[in-house]
Amino acid sequence: MAQQVIGQQSIQLQTPVSILSGASIVGKKEGEGPLGDVFDMVGDDPMFGTNSWEEAESTLQKETAALAIAKAGLEKWQIRMIYAGDLLAQSVASSFGIADFQIPVYGLYGACSTMGEALSLGAMAVAGGYAEHVLSVTSSHFGSAEKEFRFPLSYGNQRPLSATWTVTGSGACVLGESGGNAQIVGLTTGKIVDYGLKDSQNMGACMAPAACDTIYQNFMDFNRMPEDYDRIVTGDLGEVGQRILWDLLMEKGYDIRKQHMDCGLEIYDGKTQDTHSGGSGCGCAASVFASYILPKVEKGEWKRVLFVPTGALLSKVSFNEGKSVPGIAHGVVLESIEKGAE
């Protein structure tokens, strides 16, 4: 079989993998944000009709996955496997969310970069001929994430200005061999990058070096310049992280300010929604990707996009034991199909 690798860390798919559908469901606050109209559904009840934050997130993910399958015009049995992940310990939101589907599953953890991981592995499975249709889905929930990583919700404290707000939301995509108007043509798998920062309330600064590393490597491996992309979209760097990413890439001689966009900065209005540095969480990059970025590529408004969700790889234990917060970022190159046909 022909090698599909390119450069040091990238894959160039010989046969691009189609994105058949994208679906997203978000919470009330996200629905009130600037992208409120583009999401498929906005849930007004933060508990999504359940009794706990964890169950709420599971329900959210399940509904989103079902929606994506329906939008692709498929039945559940036609999905060969699912790549799913979330932020909770042992990824329980995913496990309990999609258990009912009775579809083979690979559970993933890449912190907030999980959508990049799910799309990458899904694309590889389809490209390798291991599946006709794959579902990639991730979710996050403000309530469950606060409980997992920080304080009980009703505990009174002040969040630093560098902190991000975990998105209550889920995004799902169905990948397949053909069909759809957007396709995944290449991947750049990210390394764990650690600049030694220990401030878990400044995750943008912890993840920016990883985003820089993956974007730089993508340019190297594919021999591209920032101008070769219509957009370079990071996951949840927020204001602080965005600034650092620009500076770090500038040091390497690349100016991406014209192309760059951050899902965390798009999803909320920082001025009125009191979210501080921006949005974060698996559901941030996933929902913005499925409902905002993907449609733009499908319509051909953007011909080629580099989607780079970023994750901060920490746990409550690693943080308490004084470990640093390493980052990771996975790059997915999307193209609109018209361009491929040219």
Added chain:
Amino acid sequence: MPDIQTQKKQKEYEEYVKQVTPTHSLPLNMARAFLIGGLICMLGQWIMNMCQAYGLGRQISASWTSGILILLSVLLTGLNIYPKLAKFAGAGSLVPITGFANSVAASAIEFQKEGQVMGIGCKIFTIAGPVILFGIFSSWILGIIYWLLNVWGVL
């Protein structure tokens, strides 16, 4: 342990991050803490004065004051008002007894889903625990010092 070169780089990055990261204004935060913290204390004093006006003794009045403040804080936590107050006031609402009550009540509410024993029982003091432990421990140390000074006839 990372080598010296890496440590230096990490230090540089940390400095740089500090530069580009916005922070809350300290004087403004202090002013707010002073205002709200002061108001909570004033409320406490008012309750105390009322109790004494009704003829209760000093000790009993103080107990009633603490009790009422704790009750108010727990109620406001349950109604989700205390977090908003704390966001504004910072340490002003954290340091008084009401902040302590908030941390206990908030944990109880959050972990109630995990059961009466493993949830509420184990986790109710996740935030307040250190204060209780080290508060009691330091008063014990002070007690010993006080006792020693007495034995040696210094006091």
